[in-house]
Amino acid sequence: MAKELLKGNIAIAEAALRAGVDAYFGYPITPQTELLEHMSRRMPELGRVFLQAESEIAAINMVYGAACTGAWAMTSSSGPGISLMQEGLSYIALSDVPAVVVDIMRGGPGLGNIQPSQADYNQLTRGGGHGDYRCIVLAPATVQEAIDLTVLAFDLADKYRTVAILAGDGLIGQMMEPAQLPPMRERSRTRPPWALTGARGRPPNSIAAFGLEAETLEAMNWRLQAKLQRIRQTEVRCETWLVDDAEILVVAFGSVGRIAKTAVREARAHGIRVGLIRPITLWPFPYKPIEQAAAHARAVLVVEMNTGQMVDDVRMAVCGQAPVYFHGRPGGSVPVPEEILERIVELSKED
Amino acid sequence: MDEQIAVVNVQEQLVYARPRALTEETTNYCPGCTHGLINKLIAEVIDELGIQENTISVSPVGCSVFFYRYLVLDGVVAPHGRAPAVAIGIKRMLPDRVVITYQGDGDMAAIGMSEVVWAAMRGENITAFFVNNANYGMTGGQMAPTTLAGQVTTTTPEGRDVETMGMPTRMAELIAGLPGSAYVARCSTYDARTIRDARNAIRLALRAQMAEAGFTMVEFLSACPTNWGLSPQGALQWIKDTMVAYYPLGEIKVSEAVQRLKTKR
Ligand SMILES: Cc1ncc(C[n+]2csc(CCOP(=O)(O)OP(=O)(O)O)c2C)c(N)n1
Ligand code: SF4
Ligand SMILES: [Mg+2]
Numbered sequence: 001m002a003k004e005l006l007k008g009n010i011a012i013a014e015a016a017l018r019a020g021v022d023a024y025f026g027y028p029i030t031p032q033t034e035l036l037e038h039m040s041r042r043m044p045e046l047g048r049v050f051l052q053a054e055s056e057i058a059a060i061n062m063v064y065g066a067a068c069t070g071a072w073a074m075t076s077s078s079g080p081g082i083s084l085m086q087e088g089l090s091y092i093a094l095s096d097v098p099a100v101v102v103d104i105m106r107g108g109p110g111l112g113n114i115q116p117s118q119a120d121y122n123q124l125t126r127g128g129g130h131g132d133y134r135c136i137v138l139a140p141a142t143v144q145e146a147i148d149l150t151v152l153a154f155d156l157a158d159k160y161r162t163v164a165i166l167a168g169d170g171l172i173g174q175m176m177e178p179a180q181l182p183p184m185r186e187r188s189r190t191r192p193p194w195a196l197t198g199a200r201g202r203p204p205n206s207i208a209a210f211g212l213e214a215e216t217l218e219a220m221n222w223r224l225q226a227k228l229q230r231i232r233q234t235e236v237r238c239e240t241w242l243v244d245d246a247e248i249l250v251v252a253f254g255s256v257g258r259i260a261k262t263a264v265r266e267a268r269a270h271g272i273r274v275g276l277i278r279p280i281t282l283w284p285f286p287y288k289p290i291e292q293a294a295a296h297a298r299a300v301l302v303v304e305m306n307t308g309q310m311v312d313d314v315r316m317a318v319c320g321q322a323p324v325y326f327h328g329r330p331g332g333s334v335p336v337p338e339e340i341l342e343r344i345v346e347l348s349k350e351d
Numbered sequence: 352m353d354e355q356i357a358v359v360n361v362q363e364q365l366v367y368a369r370p371r372a373l374t375e376e377t378t379n380y381c382p383g384c385t386h387g388l389i390n391k392l393i394a395e396v397i398d399e400l401g402i403q404e405n406t407i408s409v410s411p412v413g414c415s416v417f418f419y420r421y422l423v424l425d426g427v428v429a430p431h432g433r434a435p436a437v438a439i440g441i442k443r444m445l446p447d448r449v450v451i452t453y454q455g456d457g458d459m460a461a462i463g464m465s466e467v468v469w470a471a472m473r474g475e476n477i478t479a480f481f482v483n484n485a486n487y488g489m490t491g492g493q494m495a496p497t498t499l500a501g502q503v504t505t506t507t508p509e510g511r512d513v514e515t516m517g518m519p520t521r522m523a524e525l526i527a528g529l530p531g532s533a534y535v536a537r538c539s540t541y542d543a544r545t546i547r548d549a550r551n552a553i554r555l556a557l558r559a560q561m562a563e564a565g566f567t568m569v570e571f572l573s574a575c576p577t578n579w580g581l582s583p584q585g586a587l588q589w590i591k592d593t594m595v596a597y598y599p600l601g602e603i604k605v606s607e608a609v610q611r612l613k614t615k616r
Contacts, residue, residue, distance in 0.1 A: 022444065023444060025440070049443045049444065051439070053469075054465060057466075058433070058436040059436075061429060061430060061433040061437045061440065061466070062437070062443075064429070064436075064440060065409070065429075065436065065437035065438060065439060066440035066443065066444045068437070068441060069441055069444040069445055071444045073440065087430050088430060091429075091430050095427075196425040196426070196427060196441065197445060197448070198405045198424075198425055198445075199403070199424060199425050200405070201404070204423055204425050204426065205425050206419050206420065206425070206426050206427065207426075210416070210428060
């Protein structure tokens with residue numbers, strides 16, 4: 001299939017369709033609304049389920065219900081809507097059912113604004129809701145990567161029976177770029193044995209994110225943790241660029257990773273030994289690659305479109321091997337390569 | 352004891368048995384709580400309609416959180432108040448299955464008001480069983496939207512003051528007023544007649560769902576002797592004497608389609 005000029009939100013919606021999503025439930029919020037709109041036309045066209053919910057709370061619970069039948073269900077939203085979904089995500093996480101959520105992040109806190117941002121890093125990577133759980137979080141830097149990671153999100157959600165979140169900053173959702181969509185996948189999935197379909201010829205299945213007795217809930221928790229541990233061991237993804245000889249290590253994700261790349265290229269042209277790590281899975285976080293790269297670095301610079309959220313994970317990864325600096329732009333301001341370059345040059349002059 | 356010997360030679364005929372759709376385990380309900388009786392009536396009708404293998408339940412958060420286990424059905428526990436949304440997710444994927452929710456009055460009428468109203472507005476083909484016991488049973492008897500004027504609860508120590516808390520919520524009437532609801536009835540289980548009426552209402556609601564008539568709901572005035580501070584018998588009496596006066600029993604809405612079902616039998 002040839003490349004075509006695609007807007008991020010449309011590309012993500014179309015990738016979800018081609019990956020095999022069975023049901024979409026959503027609510028309007030900028031900057032992800034085109035995704036909802038695209039689904040409203042395409043899902044019925046393909047004989048699949050689309051429903052505009054009355055709130056994000058309803059949407060995530062509809063996703064939960066659909067997922068309980070063994071279907072591939074998804075929703076999409078942005079900061080305030082994702083905040084409303086957290087209780088539902090917590091239930092889904094302990095229920096061992098697959099679900100995909102797209103968060104096209106906007107400026108926060110509060111109503112914030114509709115400008116691009118990475119303000120949801122903490123709520124997405126920490127579980128966000130109550131209890132001990134994590135969601136797989138994938139952060140694309142280009143429209144093409146948004147397409148690829150959307151397909152991956154469904155595959156990982158299905159494989160691990162867990163929540164996979166595509167975390168795009170507003171730039172990814174709104175940007176138009178040439179990209180290639182995957183072909184439409186055959187959907188010949190059979191309903192998994194755990195699905196709620198009516199107990200025909202088998203004992204009833206139940207799905208409950210609760211255990212009344214301490215021993216029951218403790219056992220459920222440890223089972224969930226064992227699964228999360230398997231994900232940590234096998235699903236870490238990041239892009240590393242020019243880190244082998246780097247004295248300064250830049251860490252940035254999503255669109256900022258891409259902007260930082262331009263700054264790193266410039267700095268290299270100035271003879272500064274600088275490299276970049278761009279986490280692709282925000283959870284599980286690439287602690288090891290950052291730890292290894294930091295071992296021979298003099299300084300680490302974290303750049304984010306917020307006031308410093310991922311920087312905590314980077315500090316944990318670096319673990320005191322080098323000083324960790326932060327450069328951030330909250331509230332919808334997008335850092336430009338020049339300001340990142342300036343910080344790199346500054347750091348290169350320190351000893 | 353020796354008395355057993357006296358029953359030899361009698362032709363045994365089974366006239367009553369536990370419904371197949373009802374669990375054999377002992378429930379967590381308090382003595383005199385009518386949640387258990389309502390669970391049983393629903394199970395009986397499911398047996399009667401032969402839909403046990405075709406029905407999926409959605410449980411609430413509340414005293415009946417174990418509904419998914421007490422009824423021998425595929426089932427899921429929804430977050431507090433969100434049972435209709437979860438049920439819609441299921442029903443939209445499996446439109447030929449019977450999908451039922453079971454919700455308390457705190458669950459549906461307070462935190463979950465939006466989800467149930469929208470389920471009814473869209474005419475979703477699901478059936479809601481709504482258990483009105485005039486308080487939050489599970490959390491120890493706080494005021495619910497349905498708590499009667501002047502009723503003492505743990506958060507209305509002087510009785511519900513309708514000047515500040517408004518009048519009790521009549522859910523059945525509220526849902527009946529929405530265009531997408533097809534059948535709404537209010538029942539109770541305080542004597543043989545009300546139990547029979549309740550069974551009939553459950554049956555008609557489920558048949559209406561199977562005929563894709565729209566949203567259906569059966570409200571039950573249910574006893575919570577523990578939090579009401581009454582004996583099991585006294586609690587039933589209180590429903591009859593006090594609750595029914597504000598929450599009239601009977602069919603509140605029967606759409607034309609459901610009326611046709613009713614005459615068809
Ligand atoms: C989001 C949330 N808020 C509060 C609770 C605590 N809670 C558990 S059960 C319940 C009330 C249940 O009352 P009701 O729906 O009337 O059911 P009943 O126990 O009376 O049958 C509450 C408030 C909760 N589990 N989740
Ligand atoms: S607290 Fe009330 S509603 Fe709950 S089980 Fe006991 S009697 Fe029933
Ligand atoms: Mg109650």
